[in-house]
Amino acid sequence: MDEHLKETFVSAEQIYSGKVVNLRRDIVCLPNGKQASREVVEHPGAVAIIPVLPDGRILLVRQFRHPVGQVLLEIPAGKLDPGESPDACAARELEEETGYRAKSLERKASVFTGPGFTNEVIHLYLAHDLFKTAVNPDEDEFLEVGAYTPEEIRRLVREGLLCDAKTISGLYLLQDD
């Protein structure tokens, strides 16, 4: 039913193959028959976890993000390893970044972060019944974990101090749970 909206693939040119992303330039045919070029950043996909403590507070991590040049407050997240399932990745990243495991880890949604230029998809999980293990941060990750009440988080978003789209998407899913 969407034939009048669809672009069809004509050709692809691989520009870069990297550690995290690849870059491709495709030629597509538009619904009106004209051709256009489309840059596509290929990403392996990721997970992000909304960890809810028994008292209702949510764990967030503070981490320097080089592309934006600042420390951001985010839900724990990480890229899928090759061949890794989203469920396994969510359990691994939650423990590596926060030092908690969850008895209940439920996938709530899978969202596209920048569908105009990248295929990145983030699988969003809700983690309940958390229990503490040992923090095992990745060798290259330097982060701080904190627990925030829903009211504190609403204020942080309103004041622009929490400005990560996957995290705010997760908050919507949590409210609607």
Add this chain to the structure above:
Amino acid sequence: MDEHLKETFVSAEQIYSGKVVNLRRDIVCLPNGKQASREVVEHPGAVAIIPVLPDGRILLVRQFRHPVGQVLLEIPAGKLDPGESPDACAARELEEETGYRAKSLERKASVFTGPGFTNEVIHLYLAHDLFKTAVNPDEDEFLEVGAYTPEEIRRLVREGLLCDAKTISGLYLLQDD
């Protein structure tokens, strides 16, 4: 206060300069003194608008997104033109994509969509007091506009039929308005 988290810039290598994105590979120095490489997708930034009709319904656009190979349901959005202010861009994109202008167009937040690999920022606007003008879609844009109640939108998110992170972030901001 965040010195123990910060990465410092060492060097940059420009890999690609494109129509929408550029790609850079940077070397950074980690807090522990080791060096690491960071791929950075440079993006011009964008706006997205949550257009609320007088009856409370929200305008969404359906549009084919080549990077993810499917038609997505999203709030109207678009990239900043060179030198264009976010406010001007929001007014322009709202009219181009939906055929409506807003008497009230208020910036609610600016969010990062993929801070691990791109500097893209999306300025999210709430548009009230809409009035119809003529639809002037971009030459290369093929899209359909529809109006949805908040209940319909919650169901679409829950069923995975609305899966765009900027749109879901916008819904959080709207709920919290």
